Amino acid sequence: MPANTVLVITGEAADANLIRASLAAARDGPFATEWTPDLSTGLSRLRTGGVDIVLVNLFLPDSSGAETFDALFSLVPSTPIMVLCDEENEPAAIETVQRGAQGYLSKGFFPNALIPQALRSIIQRKKVEEALYLEKERARVTLECIGDGVLSTDVSCKVTYLNMQAERMTGWAREEARGRPIAEVLKLIDGETREPARNPVELVIANGKNMALYARSVLVRRDGLEIPVEDSAAPIFDMAGAITGAVVTFRDVSETRAMADRMAHLAEHDYLTGLPNRLLFNDRLAQATAYAKRHQTKVAVLFLDLDNFKHINDSLGHTIGDRLLESVSKRLVAQVRQSDTVSRLGGDEFVIMILEESHTEHANIAAEKVLRALAEPHVISGHELHITTSIGISVYPSDGEDVETLIKNADTAMYHAKRNGRNDFQFFNNEMNVWAVERQATEADLRKAIDRNEFVLHYQPKIDLASGQVTGAEALVRWLHPRRGVVFPDSFIPVAEDSGLIVAIGRIVLRGACQQAKTWLDQGLGSFVVSVNVSALEFRDKNFIRSTREALQETALDPCFLQIELTESVLMRNVDSSIPILHELKQLGVQLAVDDFGTGYSSLSYLSRLPIDVLKIDQSFVQRISSKSDDCIIASAVISMGASLRQRVIAEGVETQEQLNFLNTHRCNEGQGFLFSAPVPAEEFGRLIRECVVTPARPQ
Numbered sequence: 001m002p003a004n005t006v007l008v009i010t011g012e013a014a015d016a017n018l019i020r021a022s023l024a025a026a027r028d029g030p031f032a033t034e035w036t037p038d039l040s041t042g043l044s045r046l047r048t049g050g051v052d053i054v055l056v057n058l059f060l061p062d063s064s065g066a067e068t069f070d071a072l073f074s075l076v077p078s079t080p081i082m083v084l085c086d087e088e089n090e091p092a093a094i095e096t097v098q099r100g101a102q103g104y105l106s107k108g109f110f111p112n113a114l115i116p117q118a119l120r121s122i123i124q125r126k127k128v129e130e131a132l133y134l135e136k137e138r139a140r141v142t143l144e145c146i147g148d149g150v151l152s153t154d155v156s157c158k159v160t161y162l163n164m165q166a167e168r169m170t171g172w173a174r175e176e177a178r179g180r181p182i183a184e185v186l187k188l189i190d191g192e193t194r195e196p197a198r199n200p201v202e203l204v205i206a207n208g209k210n211m212a213l214y215a216r217s218v219l220v221r222r223d224g225l226e227i228p229v230e231d232s233a234a235p236i237f238d239m240a241g242a243i244t245g246a247v248v249t250f251r252d253v254s255e256t257r258a259m260a261d262r263m264a265h266l267a268e269h270d271y272l273t274g275l276p277n278r279l280l281f282n283d284r285l286a287q288a289t290a291y292a293k294r295h296q297t298k299v300a301v302l303f304l305d306l307d308n309f310k311h312i313n314d315s316l317g318h319t320i321g322d323r324l325l326e327s328v329s330k331r332l333v334a335q336v337r338q339s340d341t342v343s344r345l346g347g348d349e350f351v352i353m354i355l356e357e358s359h360t361e362h363a364n365i366a367a368e369k370v371l372r373a374l375a376e377p378h379v380i381s382g383h384e385l386h387i388t389t390s391i392g393i394s395v396y397p398s399d400g401e402d403v404e405t406l407i408k409n410a411d412t413a414m415y416h417a418k419r420n421g422r423n424d425f426q427f428f429n430n431e432m433n434v435w436a437v438e439r440q441a442t443e444a445d446l447r448k449a450i451d452r453n454e455f456v457l458h459y460q461p462k463i464d465l466a467s468g469q470v471t472g473a474e475a476l477v478r479w480l481h482p483r484r485g486v487v488f489p490d491s492f493i494p495v496a497e498d499s500g501l502i503v504a505i506g507r508i509v510l511r512g513a514c515q516q517a518k519t520w521l522d523q524g525l526g527s528f529v530v531s532v533n534v535s536a537l538e539f540r541d542k543n544f545i546r547s548t549r550e551a552l553q554e555t556a557l558d559p560c561f562l563q564i565e566l567t568e569s570v571l572m573r574n575v576d577s578s579i580p581i582l583h584e585l586k587q588l589g590v591q592l593a594v595d596d597f598g599t600g601y602s603s604l605s606y607l608s609r610l611p612i613d614v615l616k617i618d619q620s621f622v623q624r625i626s627s628k629s630d631d632c633i634i635a636s637a638v639i640s641m642g643a644s645l646r647q648r649v650i651a652e653g654v655e656t657q658e659q660l661n662f663l664n665t666h667r668c669n670e671g672q673g674f675l676f677s678a679p680v681p682a683e684e685f686g687r688l689i690r691e692c693v694v695t696p697a698r699p700q
């Protein structure tokens with residue numbers, strides 16, 4: 001054990017010797033005793049360090065009384081100082097004890113055998129005190145610096161300590177809070193029920209175990225502000241293992257809880273419209289059907305698909321498309337009751353769950369209201385957008401007992417509503433399922449057909465009614481199905497349009513028709529135009545112009561021999577965006593024809609704005625021509641409309657001589673129909689031309 005160094009500062013050498021002798025006799029270890037006769041040499045010695053205890057006589061040659069002590073204490077505050085005194089100086093010595101001295105030693109005790117022991121214990125106690133002080137200081141600084149609130153109580157749950165963060169969060173100053181019940185200072189409520197929550201400190205003291213706070217705890221600050229908090233409490237035990245109190249630490253989790261709430265909301269809602277997403281909708285529908293089962297009620301599912309959304313999105317951009325979806329979702333929510341759920345499944349598909357009693361009158365009413373509300377123009381960024389929707393409705397339990405079936409069947413019914421002319425609603429029936437299965441099979445077969453190129457083109461001649469010359473040929477696609485044989489376009493074009501496969505099929509047709517026209521030209525069969533039908537989806541496809549150009553280039557066909565037929569409804573659906581596409585096509589050098597003319601709602605002013613070469617009167621008008629029919633008036637009106645627009649007019653579906661006579665009388669330019677020839681394969685068409693089998697038609 002290293003010797004403890006004792007510095008004796010006294011002007012009396014005899015006293016110093018007595019003490020030295022006393023310490024030399026120490027049995028529990030050595031002392032190194034040093035002596036200085038006055039304060040200044042004492043202070044110098046202390047500055048060099050290594051002194052464990054100072055024994056000082058307050059009355060020195062260069063200093064006297066309390067001043068002596070103060071000078072030493074201020075230099076070495078953590079070194080114990082004992083004052084040496086005689087009876088007469090005892091009051092001054094006692095006073096230094098109040099100023100920080102460890103004690104005093106009267107002259108009569110200098111030789112006492114207990115002195116070494118006493119000094120040793122003072123030295124050790126001072127060291128322990130110093131270590132404890134540092135420990136406590138470290139803990140205090142840590143507690144004041146950390147971002148969590150820390151609060152401790154005694155065993156009766158009275159507050160004993162709050163760190164600075166706890167002061168801020170509770171609104172209680174440490175001094176004010178001390179001694180108050182914890183429930184008053186740390187006031188917690190259940191964030192969900194808003195009932196007071198039992199304070200964790202009370203539970204910890206009762207159970208003697210650590211515990212976490214209730215997950216949705218909210219701290220009510222002294223001024224009433226509510227802060228969501230999270231954390232834990234732990235008991236404090238004394239050395240004997242008895243609980244003396246508890247510490248609770250808590251942290252402001254407003255941001256993390258808000259973030260968690262946001263994440264939970266996002267997981268169940270559509271980011272764009274804020275409506276419940278598919279996940280939440282499915283869950284609500286499952287609950288609603290379970291309720292309906294118990295109470296023998298019904299649930300209707302309305303499946304909505306916006307009719308022209310894709311086109312608006314493609315032509316005006318996604319920002320406007322998004323705003324339109326927001327506008328649609330607001331209108332949908334406004335049309336149904338609060339107990340119903342409107343959800344966006346994605347894209348332009350929405351579903352609505354309607355709770356019914358025993359009938360489906362709410363679904364009926366809601367569908368009608370939705371159709372009306374959505375058809376009102378949506379004004380977005382200066383554009384007046386018109387959109388309609390098709391709605392399919394399935395009803396629990398008759399159309400399905402589970403969520404998946406109900407949505408699938410409502411979707412199928414929506415499909416039928418769309419096919420029936422859009423802007424309408426349709427209840428599901430079981431026959432639709434058979435149809436849906438067939439449709440699926442057709443779609444799957446069509447995909448294979450594209451890969452295997454199972455398509456052929458038939459050509460139907462167009463005849464100049466005055467000269468009887470063939471002026472052109474309409475290319476009409478046929479599908480050579482490996483099992484079903486020849487499939488006509490009406491059976492597969494709608495499926496191809498709905499599935500988007502029409503774009504690929506259209507390319508095959510376009511290229512095939514250009515190739516055939518070029519072959520006929522090269523064979524010297526005469527100069528006539530070959531026309532192809534182009535669906536809405538192809539026409540609006542951003543690559544349409546490019547693939548038309550490529551087909552012409554690859555086949556080396558002069559563009560003036562190609563005609564693109566577009567139905568009136570395709571053109572009129574969005575005239576503003578149709579016009580630039582039509583102009584681009586015209587720039588390529590191709591001809592443009594309006595198919596099924598008369599069935600849409602084109603006005604003359606619109607038509608005059610379109611760069612159209614040919615109007616094709618829909619066959620329904622032609623076929624109703626008879627001597628007494630009023631339809632004759634329409635047919636003649638359409639012919640004169642074409643003439644006034646300086647466009648060639650072709651009558652489609654000419655079947656009888658009577659119709660032909662009528663058309664000739666009204667100076668219709670061209671005709672097409674079974675009277676001249678049905679659509680035929682390319683070789684046969686070539687033969688027809690070569691052998692002049694097509695009957696020239698002269699007015700009779």
Ligand SMILES: Nc1nc2c(ncn2[C@@H]2O[C@@H]3COP(=O)(O)O[C@H]4[C@@H](O)[C@H](n5cnc6c(=O)[nH]c(N)nc65)O[C@@H]4COP(=O)(O)O[C@H]3[C@H]2O)c(=O)[nH]1
Nearest residue numbers: 476477488489490509533534535653654655672673674679
């Ligand atoms: N009752 C009657 N019908 C006649 C007469 N003359 C011709 N037809 C038929 O009327 C349809 C005329 O074609 P469309 O109106 O463009 O109507 C076409 C067209 O909209 C569509 N289509 C045909 N080929 C294609 C194609 O390659 N692409 C696209 N997108 N659609 C096509 O399928 C529809 C039906 O085509 P098809 O079955 O070939 O039916 C053809 C043709 O065979 C007649 O005198 N009387």
